[in-house]
Amino acid sequence: MDNMIEMKNVSMSFGALEVLKDISLSIKRASKTVIIGPSGSGKSTLLRCINLFERPQKGKIIIDNEEITHLRHRDLCRIRQSIGMVFQAFNLYAHKTVLENLCMAPVLLKKEKYKDVKERALMHLDQVGLSDKIDSYPSKLSGGQQQRVAIARALNMEPKILLFDEPTSALDPEMISEVLNIMTKVAQEDITMIFVTHEMGFASNIADRVLFLNEGIIAEDGTPDEVFNNPKNERTKQFFSKILKHT
Amino acid sequence: MFALFKWKALFLSWDVFILGFAITILVSLISLIVTLSISLIVGIIRCSNLKRSKRFANWYITFFQNTPLVVQIIFLYNVLPHLGIVFSPFICGCIGLSLYTGAFGATVIEAAILAVPRGQFEAAYSQGMSYLQAMYHIILPQAAKIALPPMTNQTVNLIKNSSVLAMIAGGDLMYRADSWAGENLFYGPSFIITGLLYLSLCLPLSKFAQNLEKKVKTK
Ligand SMILES: Nc1ncnc2c1ncn2[C@@H]1O[C@H](COP(=O)(O)OP(=O)(O)OP(=O)(O)O)[C@@H](O)[C@H]1O
Ligand SMILES: [Mg+2]
Numbered sequence: 001m002d003n004m005i006e007m008k009n010v011s012m013s014f015g016a017l018e019v020l021k022d023i024s025l026s027i028k029r030a031s032k033t034v035i036i037g038p039s040g041s042g043k044s045t046l047l048r049c050i051n052l053f054e055r056p057q058k059g060k061i062i063i064d065n066e067e068i069t070h071l072r073h074r075d076l077c078r079i080r081q082s083i084g085m086v087f088q089a090f091n092l093y094a095h096k097t098v099l100e101n102l103c104m105a106p107v108l109l110k111k112e113k114y115k116d117v118k119e120r121a122l123m124h125l126d127q128v129g130l131s132d133k134i135d136s137y138p139s140k141l142s143g144g145q146q147q148r149v150a151i152a153r154a155l156n157m158e159p160k161i162l163l164f165d166e167p168t169s170a171l172d173p174e175m176i177s178e179v180l181n182i183m184t185k186v187a188q189e190d191i192t193m194i195f196v197t198h199e200m201g202f203a204s205n206i207a208d209r210v211l212f213l214n215e216g217i218i219a220e221d222g223t224p225d226e227v228f229n230n231p232k233n234e235r236t237k238q239f240f241s242k243i244l245k246h247t
Numbered sequence: 248m249f250a251l252f253k254w255k256a257l258f259l260s261w262d263v264f265i266l267g268f269a270i271t272i273l274v275s276l277i278s279l280i281v282t283l284s285i286s287l288i289v290g291i292i293r294c295s296n297l298k299r300s301k302r303f304a305n306w307y308i309t310f311f312q313n314t315p316l317v318v319q320i321i322f323l324y325n326v327l328p329h330l331g332i333v334f335s336p337f338i339c340g341c342i343g344l345s346l347y348t349g350a351f352g353a354t355v356i357e358a359a360i361l362a363v364p365r366g367q368f369e370a371a372y373s374q375g376m377s378y379l380q381a382m383y384h385i386i387l388p389q390a391a392k393i394a395l396p397p398m399t400n401q402t403v404n405l406i407k408n409s410s411v412l413a414m415i416a417g418g419d420l421m422y423r424a425d426s427w428a429g430e431n432l433f434y435g436p437s438f439i440i441t442g443l444l445y446l447s448l449c450l451p452l453s454k455f456a457q458n459l460e461k462k463v464k465t466k
Contacts, residue, residue, distance in 0.1 A: 051373060073377065081375035091366035095388050105374040108384065157374060 010059030037213035084154030144175030267423030285349030290356025311350035359394035
């Protein structure tokens with residue numbers, strides 16, 4: 001099978017609020033998908049269902065041909081090792097240096113040799129242009145630098161899947177492009193990636209596929225060109241006209 | 248009170264005070280270690296989603312925070328023997344002090360854990376850590392920093408509260424000072440020295456806690 005991620009009839013509610021409504025979705029191995037949509041439409045929830053940060057009440061989630069919805073906690077931890085996540089708020093380990101941030105989990109969880117992990121970490125830090133910051137603490141870095149470290153940290157686990165939840169939304173405007181550049185570079189790798197982002201330029205550049213999520217339903221699904229230039233759905237058109245007005 | 252002969256008598260029995268002082272330090276040290284363990288375990292339980300343990304933790308904290316330490320220690324010493332459980336005054340003191348201070352320490356640890364941003368947990372989970380791994384490697388080291396000043400204050404309280412051992416003839420500084428003065432009625436010198444000895448333990452710790460708090464605030 002060529003699908004890395006499959007969601008089958010996934011529904012998710014918070015109390016009475018139904019956030020995801022019967023979503024079925026297949027994501028191809030090594031593909032790059034961008035999810036857009038208005039605030040509160042369920043983008044983060046959809047992303048967080050993939051590593052089971054949120055447990056959907058209905059439906060199945062299948063990662064690399066293994067159903068994870070019914071896994072025991074221990075197996076879930078193993079699955080999560082191969083699903084990296086980059087957060088809006090970076091979430092670097094505040095009490096650890098940049099190098100420790102990258103090396104800790106692979107050594108602790110994947111039982112790799114520190115020497116090998118460190119070598120790989122240095123390579124990834126070079127990739128995000130932060131080789132000179134290996135011994136800095138996160139609090140001493142700018143937002144853009146922290147997010148680049150967070151990306152390197154996720155890469156250093158050698159994941160099969162990378163999830164990005166609005167990785168540039170918390171950044172000052174002048175730092176957004178440095179992070180987008182790194183993400184564009186990272187998108188060349190053979191990892192299956194899903195980005196929740198409002199950066200349309202970035203999306204057109206790297207995405208194979210764009211999903212427009214509206215009120216818990218995938219309202220639009222196509223190539224960037226199809227979705228951005230010929231949206232079928234009225235709600236999608238409204239959304240784009242608003243975004244264009246604001247930027 | 249300032250009669251020279253009273254002070255002379257006191258210095259001749261210096262060994263009484265030093266012995267009491269040593270026992271106070273020993274009781275405090277043992278109780279501190281037990282207190283820290285209780286605080287850590289109960290504090291973590293309070294932040295977990297273990298329903299039963301949580302109810303037990305709530306009950307423990309409410310009960311021990313809201314009854315006087317003296318009552319707890321006298322209960323341990325005088326009532327438990329009727330149930331066939333006999334502890335020496337020293338052990339009773341350590342158990343009472345630890346349970347009492349642990350009830351406060353647990354809320355300190357709980358608050359410190361809750362003060363660590365939620366995102367730290369999420370990052371750890373996203374990399375595949377279990378609850379305990381995330382707690383041990385990511386959350387507790389950061390919570391410890393936050394908890395250190397209030398925990399030091401709890402230690403000061405513990406040292407001062409160890410004086411209730413005197414109520415059950417615990418052999419501590421307070422007890423020995425009181426019985427020494429009870430024999431010769433030299434209460435003034437006896438308790439001046441006793442106060443100074445407690446001060447010599449508590450003041451440096453208080454200052455230490457204050458400095459830490461300042462450091463955390465200016466950050
Ligand atoms: N843990 C939660 N408990 C209760 N409600 C939640 C929770 N998480 C999300 N929600 C609600 O679910 C809805 C969808 O949230 P979600 O975060 O998935 O939206 P989003 O598309 O990511 O929005 P945004 O662009 O603002 O990040 C929102 O109405 C939100 O208030
Ligand atoms: Mg969101």
